[in-house]
Amino acid sequence: xxxxxxxxxxxxxxxxxxxxxxxxxxxxKRSDVFLSISATTRAPRAGEVDGKxxxxxxxxxxxxxxxxxxxxxxAVFCGNYYGTPKRAVDDMLAAGKNVVLEIExxxxxxxxxxYPEGVYxxxxxxxxxxxxxxxxxxxxxxxxxxxxxxxxAAWEFTHIQKYNYILLxxxxxxxxxxxxxxxxxxxxxxxxxxxxxxxxCQS
Amino acid sequence: xxxxxxxxxxxxxxxxxxxxxxxxxxxxKRSDVFLSISATTRAPRAGEVDGKxxxxxxxxxxxxxxxxxxxxxxAVFCGNYYGTPKRAVDDMLAAGKNVVLEIExxxxxxxxxxYPEGVYxxxxxxxxxxxxxxxxxxxxxxxxxxxxxxxxAAWEFTHIQKYNYILLxxxxxxxxxxxxxxxxxxxxxxxxxxxxxxxxCQS
Numbered sequence: 001x002x003x004x005x006x007x008x009x010x011x012x013x014x015x016x017x018x019x020x021x022x023x024x025x026x027x028x029k030r031s032d033v034f035l036s037i038s039a040t041t042r043a044p045r046a047g048e049v050d051g052k053x054x055x056x057x058x059x060x061x062x063x064x065x066x067x068x069x070x071x072x073x074x075a076v077f078c079g080n081y082y083g084t085p086k087r088a089v090d091d092m093l094a095a096g097k098n099v100v101l102e103i104e105x106x107x108x109x110x111x112x113x114x115y116p117e118g119v120y121x122x123x124x125x126x127x128x129x130x131x132x133x134x135x136x137x138x139x140x141x142x143x144x145x146x147x148x149x150x151x152x153a154a155w156e157f158t159h160i161q162k163y164n165y166i167l168l169x170x171x172x173x174x175x176x177x178x179x180x181x182x183x184x185x186x187x188x189x190x191x192x193x194x195x196x197x198x199x200x201c202q203s
Numbered sequence: 204x205x206x207x208x209x210x211x212x213x214x215x216x217x218x219x220x221x222x223x224x225x226x227x228x229x230x231x232k233r234s235d236v237f238l239s240i241s242a243t244t245r246a247p248r249a250g251e252v253d254g255k256x257x258x259x260x261x262x263x264x265x266x267x268x269x270x271x272x273x274x275x276x277x278a279v280f281c282g283n284y285y286g287t288p289k290r291a292v293d294d295m296l297a298a299g300k301n302v303v304l305e306i307e308x309x310x311x312x313x314x315x316x317x318y319p320e321g322v323y324x325x326x327x328x329x330x331x332x333x334x335x336x337x338x339x340x341x342x343x344x345x346x347x348x349x350x351x352x353x354x355x356a357a358w359e360f361t362h363i364q365k366y367n368y369i370l371l372x373x374x375x376x377x378x379x380x381x382x383x384x385x386x387x388x389x390x391x392x393x394x395x396x397x398x399x400x401x402x403x404c405q406s
Contacts, residue, residue: 002369002371122393124400124403125403126403127403127406128403128404128405128406129406154404157400157403157404160393160400161393161394161397163393164392164393165388165391165392165393166205166391166393166396166399166400167391168205168391168399177387178387178388178391180384181383181384181385181386181387181388181391182384182387182388182391183384184380184381184384184385184388185368185381185384185385185387185388185389186388188368188369188370188371188381188384188385189367189368190325190363190364190366190367190368190369191364193369194364196369196371197327197360197363197369200327200328200329200330200331200360201331201357201360202331203330203331203332
């Protein structure tokens with residue numbers, strides 16, 4: 001069989017580009033793709049399940065894991081730590097599962113320094129007008145926050161060239177199909193199949 | 204719209220791996236993919252149409268085209284020239300058509316020196332036993348020719364790492380699906396979309 005190791009898919013993109021929706025739909029559609037579960041020090045909200053929505057851990061444990069290299073990346077929001085536990089990701093990859101990390105640009109670049117063989121995907125809105133429209137229509141953000149998101153997006157765009165692929169999200173179903181094509185194509189990359197090629201040659 | 208330029212898909216692989224069948228099926232299935240038509244100096248056979256099966260040209264014209272850089276690659280078989288006309292390929296790529304060149308390893312490496320942005324795909328049989336079986340079951344080759352093909356295959360395998368992808372042909376329909384995924388994914392590659400990214404940023 002071809003490449004048996006799972007792919008690490010790192011998905012970034014501006015707020016409002018729809019990366020969450022695309023990743024959620026991908027995981028529903030494909031039984032070989034799994035979302036990475038983040039660890040956090042914040043308290044669980046009503047209905048949140050440990051090991052499903054997040055791994056809820058203490059601040060002491062979180063900082064200890066950072067210290068010992070157990071977090072692939074982490075960030076602090078509103079005084080709480082959020083991060084990606086390395087062990088869980090490594091176990092899934094070794095088991096042949098494709099793992100999706102939905103993280104912002106700085107975290108993605110941190111992960112890339114450890115996993116250059118990962119697949120780095122930047123979700124793009126069709127235009128900045130459309131991004132503004134999507135952010136405004138959510139109705140949850142003040143005009144100031146919308147402007148702040150747009151200026152963050154402009155900064156994030158300056159990092160696109162560090163990603164392997166752009167994923168245009170003009171339509172969720174189309175974007176998911178493109179993402180599936182990226183997964184299937186990446187499994188065929190020569191450098192991921194050196195062992196398999198050797199097996200064929202020696203058969 | 205994303206990357207508007209067509210992709211140059213260069214497909215190689217040992218005799219008996221099934222690259223011809225896979226490419227033919229791909230072109231039937233996808234309206235955006237076209238087979239490149241070779242030029243040759245051999246006489247047309249009954250039913251062969253100029254500009255469809257081959258471009259039939261004189262030896263004088265063929266060698267003149269080689270001299271002026273009009274052939275992407277060429278080879279001589281049984282005293283006749285065969286080659287890929289550069290102009291036809293460039294016109295199709297510029298018109299946004301994906302072009303398939305089904306050529307052997309040496310020709311592919313020659314093309315790669317001119318088109319590093321091409322997508323280089325090596326078709327693999329599931330095993331060498333299966334390759335031997337397919338070559339034998341054709342019934343058109345003598346045992347000596349089968350052995351010769353297998354030893355050529357062993358040489359071709361030493362060049363696989365110069366290809367971007369391997370395409371396992373365990374089943375024609377599955378192989379065609381993987382090839383379609385490669386095409387769709389390559390159109391999403393960041394370096395093919397720099398102009399599109401700039402358009403989105405400035406919109």
